[in-house]
Amino acid sequence: MSEEPVVVALEGVSKSYDGGATFAIRDVTLAVRRGEFVALVGASGSGKTTTLKTINRLIDADVGSVAVAGEPVDTLPAHVLRRRIGYVFQGIGLFPHFTVTENIAVTPRLLGWPRPRIDARVRELLDLVQLPQSMAERFPSELSGGQRQRVGVARALAAEPAIMLMDEPFGALDPITRDALAAEYRRLHERMGLTTLMVTHDVLEALVLADRIVVMRAGEIAAQGSPRELLTHAGDAGVAELMDMPRRHAERLNGLLRDAAGTHG
């Protein structure tokens, strides 16, 4: 893995919304290699979403440099950059006046793909995100929350991006749908050789899905490492506390399971 080239590189990136009085992120430096699945975790307001959005320029950094595939992101128009990067977020943001097919096809159309290629790609994506082809002509208002986010993932993948940015992508879904979709996405990530950066406030989700976890606190990176590394030696107390929570849950769950097993003989 470590020989893979860096495809997303943040170098000393800062962003302030109040002219420098306070910083949403401060001096963030982060390198993501091709094929990596990186989770950004931290409390609300720790700067994980801001960090993510500087990559596809939904937010422009004040200081520092952001490069995608070796190219600084501000060397080309924002819309050109964004058409190359998949983006999935909690709000989903399907276009209500477009059908499922039109929603999925939106970026390929902007890129001017020929019609047959778009049609084939939409069919392929519906299968990939496990939606029946019969939904193709429905409008978003006719879908369930889980189905909508499947369309959201399909739309993000439509133009065959190498990089996926995900901001609490499954946060608004019920736990079962959420778990299933997260696991499915992880398989897609493997199968398609994607590079994924995912923001989540759910440490357990991060531990289960990610190759590497970046812990953010007050706009800065507090710690990073593989799930195993962070669980064993977390660094400072705050990070340890964050990592401790899933562990405590797991231990209590194990206890319950043992008791249950005992009761049933």
Place this chain on the structure above:
Amino acid sequence: MSEQLEAAWRVLPEYLGEHVVLSAASLALGLAISAPLMLLALRRPRVRWAVLAFASVVQTIPSLALLALFYPVLLALSAAAAKIAGVGFSALGFLPSLLALTLYSMLPILRNGVAGILNLDPAVIEAARAVGFTDRERLLRVELPLAAPMLMAGLRTAAVWVIGAATLSTPVGQTSLGNYIFAGLQIENWVFVLFGCAAAALLALVVDLLLGLIESGTAERKPVRIAVGVAALLAGTAAALVPRLDAAGGPTYVVGAKNFSEQFILAELIAGRIEAQGADAEQRVGLGSTIAFRALARGEIDVYVDYSGTLWANVLGRTDTPPRDEVLSVLGEWLEREHGVTLLGSLGFENAYALAMRRDRAAALGIETIEDLAARAPGLTIGGDLEFFDRPEWAAVRSAYGLSFQSRRQFQPTFMYKAVADGEVDVISAFSSDGRIAAFDLVTLADTRHVIPPYDAIVLLTPQRADDPLLRAALEPLLGAITVETMREANLMVDRDEDKVSPEAAARWLAERARLPDLR
């Protein structure tokens, strides 16, 4: 009753056509101006604030005042244009109405447009940016389509407002369905008033329905509905435009009239005589007193009837009151010299300002002259028409006789006569040729000090038509042909409550009674 309805139907194509053209043009212009302003306002909060504040302020100006204010503004602009480019433009009629209504249409379009787009689901906007729409693509393919129902709702509100407010363009000389309402109010012809209101309401309803069809078509992606709505609106506007293009051929004489019955009847009489000569005549009725004269001097109307004393006091600014003939000759010379306006001659009767009281009330108080009135005035109430108290004649009478009333009230002339008859006021500013003086059994008070100037009804011609043979042939037989009794009777036919007839019918009666030579 049926004669009045018939008269109303007869002018409907003209009034409705003008109304539709004016409303459609105002809405189209309003939309054309609002659209780029809206786009600018969307991306710039400061522009947004300024634009919406301006549109809101415009909305608070009463529509009638907004329309009236454009007349002097355009007059000044036209004079400036004439100086700079050598060509002026008409400050009367279509242009001031168009501008005022355009301004009026902007607030709902702007406010709904801006609110519609700014209040879209932020997640959808974020997604639109993230999938790689440019700003322009996002606007055209996401924001505008999603805000379309709000935009259309704004347009519908604007359409209803404009169609309603267009009825107020009559006093600035633009023909509209308001002609029914303004004329009807003056001559107490409620059939006309109702007819005008109903026609305007119906037009607004139909347009709203068609725009609603387009709206639901956009919302539900039914192109047929959109096409039907758009086609019907365009067809209606086109149908209204056709007679305009048609009439552009021959020479058209524009006859003006101020806003009371006698003026309406005389305008009908003059228009009828011009048409009998084989020319087209168009009427601009319901004009304000000074607007009428200025419009004539500028050639925006060709002919109208004014009163010597009115011009003497208001236009010449004279306060002395020489005898009738002297006023006429001095006035004639002055008009010719200062404005190039021709005083063709007097119709033969006077319509003077007079103070009038109910006969029994005057007798009880022992009042026969204005002098008698002055002694009792502190305990009495006077009613005047809307302009009377601001006219120099009133100032002259008041100071000459030392009149000081307990209170004074202003009325539409129609209601003024009612008020004195019902005893709501004691004295009114009546007109000597008004049939209602006799009908309501009023007496006029003698002006023993000769403060009120003579008010001969005189025919005035615009400078451009001074030597127009057709106009002269049509109008010269009218000079000296109408007695005050005849005029009173004609006025009463239109003003009375029972058996009321349209001004057009009264004009026909007047022509017969005055034994005018048949021109055909």
